[in-house]
Amino acid sequence: MLGIINASNEFDTFKNLTAHRSLASLPFAGRYRLIDFMLSNMVNSGITNVAIFTGQEMRSLMDHLGSGKQWDLDRKRDGLFVFSPEGTSRIERFGSFAHFAKNRTYFLRSKQKYVVITNCNAVGPIDFCKILDQHIETEADITEVFHEGQSLQTYILEKNLLLSLFEKYKNQGYYSILDVVHDKRHQFKINMYEWTGYIAIIDSLQSYYQTSLELLQPAVWQQVFTKDEPIFTKVKDEPPTQYKRVAKVSNSMIANGCIIEGEVENSILFRSVKVGKGAVIRNSIIMQKCQIGEDCVLDGVIVDKDVKFEKGIQLTGTAQTPYIVEKGTVQKGR
CATH class of the missing domain: 2.160.10.10 (Hexapeptide repeat proteins)
Incomplete structure (x- = not known):
C-alpha cells in the first residue's frame, strides 16, 4: 500500500494551541505529536511509502518529521514525502483532488497497487493490512473505515482508481474522495469496515483534553501503546526525571x-x-x-x-x- 495522511485539518475550537502549529504537530501524551499515531500505524502495517499533504502552517510539523528516520522512512526507495498546497482556496487544500493532481508524478512513480488515505488526528492502533484483506475479499472499489458507527475518513482503494478520480474531478464535480463516497449517483462498490479496537478522534479542545487524561487509565494506555505496534516519534535525549x-x-x-x-x-x-x-x-x-x-x-x-x-x-x-x-x-x- 501507498500511505497518504491528511495533515491539514484545522479546527477553531483548539484556540491558541494551534495558532503557531498544525493540528498534526500538536503535542500529545507526554512525548508524542498527533501525527505519530497514524504514521506509526502505517509503518507497523508494512507501508514504506508515505505522503503527507500539509496545510499552510507546516514549520513545526517539518521540524518534527525531519527525514523520517525515526519511522524508518529515510530510504533510497520510497520513504517519506511531504507536499504543501500552492494555493489558498478551499479547492486547492488537502483532501482535494486538485491538490493530488498537482503532485500526480508522485503517484505515477510509486509501485504500490493500493492506496490508504487517512487523517492525522486519530489516536489508537489500526492494522491496515486487515482492512486491505477485506477490501480485496469483498472486491470493493473503495473501503471506508468506521469506528462505533462514525467514519474515520479513512479509505482504501486501488491507485489507478484514485488517479482516474482526480483526473476527472472537474467534470464529475468531485473535489475529494469524501465527495465520491457520499454521492449516491456513483457506480462504485463501497465496502464499510468496522474497526473494533480503541480509537479516539481529536477534533476539539475538549476531546484533546479528555482523551489525554483518559490515557492515565491503565486499561486505555495498554490498548494504545502495545509492544507489537509501537508508536514512533522524534527522539530527544533528556536526563531522568x-x-x-x-x-x-x-x-x-x-x-x-x-x-x-x-x-x-x-x-x-x-x-x-x-x-x-x-x-x-x-x-x-x-x-x-x-x-x-x-x-x-x-x-x-x-x-x-x-x-x-x-x-x-x-x-x-x-x-x-x-x-x-x-x-x-x-x-x-x-
Missing part, C-alpha cells in the same frame, strides 16, 4: 528531564518541566520546558510550551472548558 523528597506524584504521566518538588495528581507533564515546592498540579496538561513556581495551584489547565509561572498563581478550569495558557508567556503573581 528527578523526584525530590517533598514531591508527591499520583496517577500521572511524567516525561524525562523534569524536576518535581511539588504535588502532581492525575496530570501529564512533558519533557523538562519544573514544579516548585508547594506547587499543586491536578487534572492538567503541562507541555515542554514550563516552569511552575512555588505554591502555584493549577487545576484543569492546559499549558503550552515554555511558560513560566511566578510564585503563588492559581488557575482553574473544567473538563468541558479547560483553562488555556499561551506558549512562551510569563504568568506574573500579584
